[in-house]
Amino acid sequence: MRKIDPVKHEQKRRDILEAAGRCFAKDGFRGASISSICSEAKISAGHLYHYFASKEAIIEAMAATGLEHAEQRFNHLMKSDNPIEGLIAEIEQANSQSCNMQQHQIDMRAKKQLHVDMLAEAGRNPAMAEIVNKHSAKIRGMLATLLETAQKRGQIDQALDPDLAAAILLGAMEGVGNMTMRDPELDMKKKLEMLSTLIKRFLAPGSSKEK
Amino acid sequence: MRKIDPVKHEQKRRDILEAAGRCFAKDGFRGASISSICSEAKISAGHLYHYFASKEAIIEAMAATGLEHAEQRFNHLMKSDNPIEGLIAEIEQANSQSCNMQQHQIDMRAKKQLHVDMLAEAGRNPAMAEIVNKHSAKIRGMLATLLETAQKRGQIDQALDPDLAAAILLGAMEGVGNMTMRDPELDMKKKLEMLSTLIKRFLAPGSSKEK
Amino acid sequence: MRKIDPVKHEQKRRDILEAAGRCFAKDGFRGASISSICSEAKISAGHLYHYFASKEAIIEAMAATGLEHAEQRFNHLMKSDNPIEGLIAEIEQANSQSCNMQQHQIDMRAKKQLHVDMLAEAGRNPAMAEIVNKHSAKIRGMLATLLETAQKRGQIDQALDPDLAAAILLGAMEGVGNMTMRDPELDMKKKLEMLSTLIKRFLAPGSSKEK
């Protein structure tokens, strides 16, 4: 009575996820076909459905992986004395590693591109919309918690509603990230510094006094 | 014997483009089918190929004219008395006109959705990427000029680099706009106020003193 | 400006319908594939969808054709002096032509078989259920009208509710038809005479007096 080996199963899932990641990065969510993903993962078309119930489920799993990473970074940040500083430092780091690592930059671009693909798809595909919304809500929740903590410590403006501020901040960060994809003229490092400035000024304690 | 009439030809092209615009707005670039565009334009499926070589060609032409309109709107805005306020007002308008016109809100949503579609498309389609980038650069240029003017008048922080600030501002606004499409939990009006706060604090004169 | 030729179009539709009829008769509704129908009709898979929106639409069109025939026979019956007698005569005729025409018998059998297929499919497939129900309701309506007319003329029991009686009569006739498919032992002609007896006794004027 050989029982299912969860390790092997999980490993295969990850293999498929990686293959799907490569296909989605190359052709987008709509453009990548199940059969291309299966070719990339070296499995048959039907077999993929032992691991994922649908094409959307693949993206969902990818988002879940991303969320786990985000949660880890979030937990790490929460342990530090000044999470906001840490957040800003991370943004600058994550985006400016381009100088030394070409592969990483390509990955980042692909990730961002896929994110936009998902947004576009979500507009027409309810299943995708649900995935995107849930993901978005979770990330926003984490950021709101972080802001609240910082408010209690007096590190940021205490008049801001944490949920609202998190939503606006997330939108801004995402938008700036997308923007950097399309104007190659400006220096990336400087843009990130400017984003950092934006965030700091928005959150700065005492800001609410001057309206 | 009859030669083709370039004027009529061009007019028909525009008719088709308008029809395509309506279809794209409703179903997205990939989702809209040639046959649906032909129905909308009231021509036969085959005849479309007298005017456009492929679906791709329609998308490209469409994107170009679509963005010209947006550019004009933005340009008009920039010439008003208080463009920053106008900008915020425009965002608010785009997002919260639900009270009086349901149809208009649907249109706005479709427009925003199409914008995201274009961004996604740009990631795979160089022609689209060029169009989006050019447009983006133009609008950014206009905003930068405006910021510079405001700086000279002492209305906003004089230490900001106008080009960089324009890029970040544009990105943030676009990102917040997209974000509003996906979390229906939070009150739209409050989010727009928060965005307004973000912009004001970012640009406020004297901000650079406090780090 | 060549306009659509409705004659050719309709002819093609009929060709496809006939091809589909052969496939359905051979393999059943579920068993016959779109591609087999297309092969039989000598058209490409995609082209079928210019003529029929779905597999169900094909069956629906076939049912509609059957309904037209039924309507013609009904109208013809209604013109006669004693429609009930005509109805019974028709049933006996339609089913006992087996002696002289082998092809006709095979056709009848295939038709009945397809009818059962549709009934079975209707249980799981809402689209099919709707087709079957509509068809059934129309036939029942015609039969009810016929019964009502016969009642007014005093040819059948006037106490019967025409709608109910039509439903029961139709069910019985259909059931007997299906039954004949599976017991080859008994003589077909005698069975039809017995069915005729059943109908006559059920409808006989004055029946209601003796309970």
Added chain:
Amino acid sequence: MRKIDPVKHEQKRRDILEAAGRCFAKDGFRGASISSICSEAKISAGHLYHYFASKEAIIEAMAATGLEHAEQRFNHLMKSDNPIEGLIAEIEQANSQSCNMQQHQIDMRAKKQLHVDMLAEAGRNPAMAEIVNKHSAKIRGMLATLLETAQKRGQIDQALDPDLAAAILLGAMEGVGNMTMRDPELDMKKKLEMLSTLIKRFLAPGSSKEK
């Protein structure tokens, strides 16, 4: 070294058949998948093939046992004091128990649906056809015997051929049963009364006098 235990093997076969029965009732012969049957039987997909060579083999075995039950029920009915009344009562029960047990009604519907599935299947599948025909012949024989007995007692028309009358009666009852599945407009109770009327008039002693 361990030989297969024929008793255990047979028990497992029965378990699987029961599971298959539930699946078939829910989704039909074609609609129920091997994997759903395996889930229901709590065995692995591959293991089923130790007990049955193919899905077809399950259907055949299933149909045989399924009809045996029905046969026993009918047989039991035939031995009661007034089998004709009992028959009608059974039909009414099967169709109108909605008042007290919702679950039972669903089960009945599933059973009737499966019956239609079997009829449809029999049209393409000779093995199924044999089973259905045999079953049909047995029940018809029982009913014929019953009619004969009733004729001797003078309870029903003595001029009817018992075999033929049994066939027609069975067909009519089955057909009316199927009909009730598809027209929800008419009141179920009234339809059953009408069916009862049909049967009584058909069999009534002295009927043969009036043509």
Added chain:
DNA sequence: CATGAATGAGCATTCATTCAT
């Protein structure tokens, strides 16, 4: 110019069946 008939590759998904373990 303009039509619409026709193509055929492509899509996501399902499923009975096989097989190494």
Added chain:
DNA sequence: GATGAATGAATGCTCATTCAT
């Protein structure tokens, strides 16, 4: 005996594109 991983052909359907008329 028993597992579940793996197959691959098949399904209904879509759609950009071509072409005879």
